[in-house]
Amino acid sequence: MSLARARVLGRPALAVSRARCFATSSIRASAGPFYAGEPSGPQVKTTIPGPKSQKLLQELDTVFDTRSLNMICDFTKSHGNYLSDPDGNVLLDVFAQIASIPLGYNNPELLKIASSPEMASGIVNRPALGSFPSHDWADLLKTGLLRAAPKGLDQVFTAMAGSDANETAFKAAFMYRRQFERGGPEVDFTAEELASVMDNKAPGAAQLSILSFKTGFHGRLLGSLSTTRSKAIHKVDIPAFDWPQATFPQLKYPLEENAAENARIEQASLDEVEHLITSWHLPPAAVIVEPIQSEGGDNHASPEFFQKLRALTKKHNVLLIVDEVQTGVGATGKFWAHDHWNLQDPPDLVTFSKKAQAAGFYFGNPGLRPNKPYRQFNTWMGDPVRALLFRGIINEIEKHDLVNHTAKVGNYLFDNLQGLARKYPEHFQNLRGKDRGTFIAFDSPKRDEILKKAKEFGVNMGGSGASAVRLRPMLVFQKHHADILLETLEKVVKSI
Amino acid sequence: MSLARARVLGRPALAVSRARCFATSSIRASAGPFYAGEPSGPQVKTTIPGPKSQKLLQELDTVFDTRSLNMICDFTKSHGNYLSDPDGNVLLDVFAQIASIPLGYNNPELLKIASSPEMASGIVNRPALGSFPSHDWADLLKTGLLRAAPKGLDQVFTAMAGSDANETAFKAAFMYRRQFERGGPEVDFTAEELASVMDNKAPGAAQLSILSFKTGFHGRLLGSLSTTRSKAIHKVDIPAFDWPQATFPQLKYPLEENAAENARIEQASLDEVEHLITSWHLPPAAVIVEPIQSEGGDNHASPEFFQKLRALTKKHNVLLIVDEVQTGVGATGKFWAHDHWNLQDPPDLVTFSKKAQAAGFYFGNPGLRPNKPYRQFNTWMGDPVRALLFRGIINEIEKHDLVNHTAKVGNYLFDNLQGLARKYPEHFQNLRGKDRGTFIAFDSPKRDEILKKAKEFGVNMGGSGASAVRLRPMLVFQKHHADILLETLEKVVKSI
Incomplete structure (x- = not known):
């Protein structure tokens, strides 16, 4: 591994050999990148944003809100784990477009698919999938999206992004619940239901809810935002449904030292869920939960918690929606994070987006198809372009065994972060994500400063919740990238 | 024009010369297709769905709800205005993927763009636009989406489809209104607002509404569905916000014979809007309206109605959202349908999707950017792939003057439909869309049978509302296509 490493402004280049102090393990990845063409390391040539980026930013700001802007990118010069900018800076990217780049920038295999006649047709001849699907749509689903379907689920409804994947899952849950209350799919709507719903009133407009968890995030459209509870700035001034929220377990770390206390915390959360299910004035048709609350600060709960949540929802005939957006x-070291739970009964609905590039929800129970057509419908109902890409992503994940790879690199990264946490306990608090691939986070009172400094040192990282650094590398993140990340983190915390 | 025309099962081929009886006008289009490669006419070889399609349909149904399916398509064999299926049937398509194909199937200029390295990069390196835009995003917006911006609007927020374009516009309206009530963008949220909104309660969750019109359609996610009032089947069993609806003018046709009555009907609607704005228990932050209610049955109102609606919303400091999805x-003979209104003050927000292929909303008032970052935000915030395509669409529209072309072809089509309406008044009722390009509709008591028969005769048409046939040809629909459509319609109504 010979890395021409970060020339940081006014600082000596990092010597990569220092990374050798970290524990090693048998990871195939250290042999070289999965795909050719990746830079050997970060290069920081200017402040970020540099002069060219600043000019582009000003130009963009005249027509597009740039206040959430992190950096201007030059994707044509980005490769694999490395993100470039117009000033020639090259950053190791462990944020990956908010956790949504699966296989690296300009992945050559995905570029092939993106340049294929099939893709061009998908772009130009965009179908209204629900009414005019292409002759190969079933094949594309079966060889693509459905090959990745979670265990026990064999149907898919395609959508456009995480937010509408969740909202269409909510709709499926509401229709299913009302159908059950009505006495089955063959029982027709009453005239009163059909009339009142046009006025947005009961009984046609269901007096039901979706139960979500505090600090959860499920999107920002008006229904999904009603279940999002991560930050007030996401919600303030927007009307919301009066839906219930339960406390998500706030586990104490390290887990092994707080087992009894954490079990108590999880049981209290489950008790609250059951209380809300049985008492909320708008009964929940479904509970939605993230396997690891991500935007809300990388909050974990144990497999036992989720097993009990599944049992609880079954008991009360409430659907369980697992938000795997x-x-x-792959990032947690299993294809789906809920694979870690070993559930006997699968979730009722599993939503996906981001690294899948396609979006939607999986389900297994045929009863979750509404009893009549045009109830779960819209013009595009997803995008075959993204379905084609997801098929390519699945193929590459299989070919390179990237899920197991990520599990191993994640273990390596976690072990070494533990070392850093022992050395710098004030900066690496509540380290979490053990055995969850590279889906790792820690809290730091100086989180924002860490993110800023890391960029100066050539690593693009993201935050979540109030004080968490969330690591979201791609599935092609390897041991030698982990070494750069670890070394940079140490350099960062030493400098502040 | 030499057309090898529809071989309809068991019926003699239609003789195209009969179309000559229709009135003519000086339309450049009759010279030949805009792009080479278009079939000379429909070909119907089997029932639709034919045996191959039926087999594919069964296969698809195992994994995807097919009950809303109209037909299986073979896009690889579709060209221009003609849609093919796996059984070799070739239909003149005047429904165009629910009004969302702008320039014909396999448009060669768009295929070039779809096959470009720029497009491949957009597909593989999908950015989180709000945080990590590409260096050329501003340029792409300026040379693309913003070149098409409605008069008076110079900003854009990009989204994924019509539904979230509308919902993000709603969010902009709610934030704007609350900011105004609060005393301006510099006034911060109160602690009570920030706390209560996490519980989905007032004052943080705004006690505001969006006013929409009866029989309007604005999407199917939970916020947009609360403004959709077209059909009960779209809404039943889904929770809804308690938002107000005003009656949309139900004009009497022909317009010229009912001018006084229609003016009265429109004023009654405006009075109802004003009453709801001033009295509804959740005050409307915005009124949303379609220039022509489409899904709800092609319901029109006069430019005067919309001028007065604009004045009314201004007077009460309520935003006007024009849903141009x-x-x-181009289909109405102006780039935006609201261009027909000659407004003095432009709408506050204009939403778009479908034929733009990209989606989002335009606005002009900088105050519609929220006062803080991350309030109007999501991971992808649109799709550069679709923005690239829309730029190509705009270029082709300009190059071929397709908006004016569509105005002319629309006039030709409308004039001849008037002839059919005189001849077959029972089948062509309330013909509407005069001077609105090809955005034409009529009612028929046997609407569903007309749609079915038309397909047998080689034309794919769509319905809307309870009894309307809605014509939604592409912008490359020409006089010779109109002749086929007219001839087929006559044949259809004669046969039933």
Whole structure:
């Protein structure tokens, strides 16, 4: 591994050999990148944003809100784990477009698919999938999206992004619940239901809810935002449904030293869920939960918690929607994060987006198809372009065994972060994500400063919740990238 | 024009010369297709769905709800205005993927763009636009989406489809209104607002509404569905916000014979709007309206109605959102349908999707950017792939003057439909869309049978509302296509 490493402004280049002090393990990845063409390391040439980026930013700001802007990117010069900018800076990217790049920038295999006649047709001849699907749509689903379907689920409804994947899952849950209350799919709507719903009133407009968890995030459209509870700035001034929220377990770390206390915390959360299910004035048709609350600060709960949550929802005939928008597609060391739970009964609905590039929800129970057509419908109902890409992503994940790879690199990264946490306990608090691939986070009172400094040192990282650094590398993140990350983190915390 | 025309099963081929009886006008289009490669006419070889399609349909149904399916398509064999299926049937398509194909199937200029390295990069390196835009995003917006911006609007927020374009516009309206009530963008949220909103309660969750019109359609996610009032089947069993609806003018046709009555009907609607604005228990932050209610049955109102609606909303400091998802991008003979209104003050927000292929909303008032970052935000915030395509669409529209072309072809089509309406008044009722390009509709008591028969005769048409046939040809629909359509319609109504 010979890395021409970060020339940081006014600082000596990092010597990569220092990374050798970290524990090693047998990871195939150290042999070289999965795909050719990746830079050997970060290069920081200017402040970020540099002069060219600043000019582009000003130009963009005249027509597009740039206040959430992190950096301007030059994707044509980005490769693999490395993100470039117009000033020639090259950053190791462990944020990956908010956890949504699966296989690296300009992945050559995905570029092939993106340049294929099939893709061009998908772009130009965009179908209204629900009414005019292409002759190969079933094949594309079966060889693509459905090959990745979670265990026990064999149907898919395609959508556009995480937010509408969740909202269409909510709709499926509401229709299913009302159908059950009505006495089955063959029982027709009453005239009163059909009339009142046009006025947005009961009984046609269901007096039901979706139960979500505090600090959870499920999207920002008006229904999904009603279940999002991560930050007030996401919600303030927007009307919301009066839906219930339960406390998500706030586990104490390290887990092994707080087992009894954490079990108590999880049981209290489950008790609250059951209380809300049985008492909320708008009964929940479903509970939605992230396997690891991501935007809300990387909050974990044990497999036992989720097993009990599944049992509890079954007991009360409430559907369980597992929101795998951020956790899905390999990063936790399983294809789906809920694979870690070993459930006897699968979730009723599993939503996906981000690294899948396509979006939607999986389900297994045929009763979750509404009893009549045009109830779960819209013009595009997803995008075959993204379905084609997801098929390519699945193929590459299989070919390179990237889920197991990520599990191993994640273990390596976690072990070494533990070392850093022992050395710098004030900066690496509540380290979490053990045995969850590279889906790792820690809290730091100086989180924002860490993110800023890391960029100066050539690593693009993201935050979540109030004080968490969330690591969201791609599935092609390897041991030698982990070494750069670890070394940079140490350099960062030493400098502040 | 030499057309090898529809071989309809068991019926003699239609003789195209009969179309000559229709009135003519000086339309450049009759010279030949805009792009080479278009079939000379429909070909119907089997029942639809034919045996191959039926087999594919069964296969698809095992994994995807097919009950809303109209037909299986073979897009690889579709060209221009003609849609093919796996059984070799070739239909003149005047429904165009629910009004969302702008320039014909396999448009060669768009295929070039779809096959470009720029497009491949957009597909593989999908950015989180709000945080990590590409260096050329501003340029792409300026040379693309913003070149099509409605008069008076110079900003854009990009989204994924019509539904979230509308919901993000709603969010902009709610934030704007609350900011105004609070005393301006510099006044911060109160602690009570920030705390209560996490519980989905007032004052943080705004006690505001969006006013929409009866029989309007604005999407199917939970916020947009609360403004959709077209059909009960779209809404039943889904929770809804308690938002107000005003009656949309139900004009009497022909317009010229009912001018006084229609003026009265429109004023009654405006009075109802004003009453709801001033009295509804959740005050409307915005009124949303389609220039022509499309899904709800092609319901029109006069420019005067919309001028007065604009004045009324201004007077009460309520925003006007014009939903151009279906009416936008040329089909009405103007680029935006609201261009027909000659407004002095532009709408506050204009939403778009469908034929733009990209989606989002335009606005002009900088105050519609929220006062803080991350309030109007999501991971992808649109799709550069679709923005690239829309730029290509705009270029082709300009190059071929397709908006004016569509105005002319629309006039030709309308004039001849008037002839059919005189001849077959029972089948062509309330013919509407005069001077609105090809955005034409009529009612028929046997609407569903007409749609079915038309397909047998080689034309794919769509319905809307309870009894309307809605014509939604592409912008490359020409006089010779109109002749086929007219001839087929006559044949259809004669046969039933």
